[in-house]
Amino acid sequence: MSEQIGKVGVPAGALRRWLTDTAGGLxxxxxxxxxxxxxxxxxxxxxxxxxxxxxxxxxxxxxxxxxxxxxxxxxxxxxxxxxxxxxxxxxxxxxxxxxxxxxxxxxxxxxxxxxxxxxxxxxxxxxxxxxxxxxxxxxxxxxxxxxxxxxxxxxxxxxxxxxxxxxxxxxxxxxxxxxxxxxxxxxxxxxxxxxxxxxxxxPETLARRQMRASPAAGPRRPRRPGLHTALTDRHFLVFVGLTFVLAVLTMQASTIMPLAMRADGLGPSSYGAVVALGGVLIVLGQLFVPRLIDRHRKAHVLALSTALLAVGFGALAVADDLVFYLGACLVWTVGSMLAAPPNAQINADLAPPALRARYQSVFYLAFPAASFIAPTLGGFSLQRWGDGHWLLVGALGLLAAGAHLFAGPARERRVATLRGQGERAEPSLAGHS
Missing domain, CATH: 1.20.1250.20 (MFS general substrate transporter like domains)
Structure with missing residues (x-):
């Protein structure tokens, strides 16, 4: 009997650990x-x-x-x-x-x-x-x-x-x-x-006293920092640029891929199957991502995820049937899943506390920009070079993956500096409470 309980308890304990790792402590x-x-x-x-x-x-x-x-x-x-x-x-x-x-x-x-x-x-x-x-x-x-x-x-x-x-x-x-x-x-x-x-x-989560005492208002910054602070933050803008490339890659699935599938003789139902596969993978698999990536440096995770997107979309250069499209979708969807948590966390880490929402707004500009660039240039590229378009997309993604590895160390030093400034500011805030 004890052996049976132990056998039952192991998966139950594993499930509890998974739930704690996935959603605990929030x-x-x-x-x-x-x-x-x-x-x-x-x-x-x-x-x-x-x-x-x-x-x-x-x-x-x-x-x-x-x-x-x-x-x-x-x-x-x-x-x-x-x-x-x-x-x-x-x-x-x-x-x-x-x-x-x-x-x-x-x-x-x-x-x-x-x-x-x-x-x-x-x-x-x-x-x-x-x-x-x-x-x-x-x-x-x-x-x-x-x-x-x-x-x-x-x-x-x-x-x-x-x-x-x-x-x-x-x-x-x-x-x-x-x-x-x-x-x-x-x-x-x-x-x-x-x-x-x-x-x-x-409740309201904006700390007014923290905003007034933010390190963003140091001697080298304007007394009333605003959007211009985010728009002149070199480390942040490099990261936003790489996020823009990530968004351009991701939007190939909804803008250019349907045209390529039609050229390969595949109808709307085939396109729907590819989109459905991506959605199902995210809904079923996204909750397992934290345990896979938490022990790794964010720049490395983003480099890997961008490379997977590059390989997945680049492979469409030789795709000619639904099975191949589904396989490529599996690759790029895993890349998207791995990218989501570190992408959001780096964005948050780079923002001074008083300017968090402003930094978020500049970050989110990457997505409407990509929604314009991806179909506009992508349609021209597909018409001019045909399947060669996907090789260009893959090359762009691999360059962005390399850029994440190159920019990662400087970005991590910037985040460490901001954290140090925040820790020094905490006693000052506590003294005014």
Missing amino acids: PATFWYLWAGLLINRAGAFAMLFLSLYLTAARGASESLAGVVVGAYGAGGAVGVLLGGVLADRWGRRSTLVAAHLVTAALMVALALSQHLGVIAALALLVGVTHSVPSPAFVAAIVDVVPEHRRSRAFNLQFWAFNLGMAVASLLAGLLAEASYVALFLVDAVATVATAALIAWKV
Whole structure:
């Protein structure tokens, strides 16, 4: 009997250790933020179908629909910068609640609007308000999660984002069959639910005294530091540039790969299978990532993850059937999974406490920029060089992997300096409490 109990106890103990390694030691505020992000992503499906809504329900041409969707993307670039400034000046909680409530009101307006000009203007505003919460979410997580726990916190954030997007994609297809208007209204309800949860359970995490006493306001910096501090931080900008390359690689899957698959005689169902495989891998496997990477230097993990993305997309140069595409997807998805926690943590480590949200906003600019560059240059490259496009993508990724190894030591020294300044500032803050 004791042997049987021991046999049963081993996997139970292993499961407890895995749960502790994956999600243990995180404060309650983080879990409320995490739940808000999951609810928000699971309900954020209206804009996924915006182009179809415009053409099928509002009679817009494909070119006009493209302009409106582009306006939404342009609003996103403005929104991340605005969100960073508001979250550092106004507060994380206030920014999150206000942005979600305004977004919900705009969604209702979109559901009821029929004039294409009004819809385009509303789409632009939704692009702004959809992006405002991103810097505030991450800054709040950094505020409340101890440094040694942040890797698992960001891993869980990435997992919740992708799980929510998977749920959103499924629900959106079902709702669109019934009513496009319902897409916007249900989206608005989910957005209000997120705002209510944050207003109810998430306290303000911005430390006002810490902001005033931040090392960012040292003798060599302006008395009122702002976005320009992030935009002139050499170590940070190198990291943002490498993140931009990572985003360009990742977006090949949603922008250029469908065109390549069509050229290989593969239809939409094949593309859907590749996308579904990536989503399933992230949802099932992302929670196991922290134990794989926690003992390794972040620069090495990012170099490996970028190299995997380079190999996965570079291999498409010789892909000609669905099985090969699925195999390549497996490689680049593992790269994306490994990159998510250290990428977010380095971004947080490089930001002075008083400028966390502003640094996040500059960091997030890499993604709308990549969403423009990837299809624009990628389409030209595919048309001109055909399968050679994927060799160029692979070469770009390998160069970025090498750059992570080269830039890593200097970046680590910069992070150590910031931590030392923060530790020296803590007694000063305590003395004023």
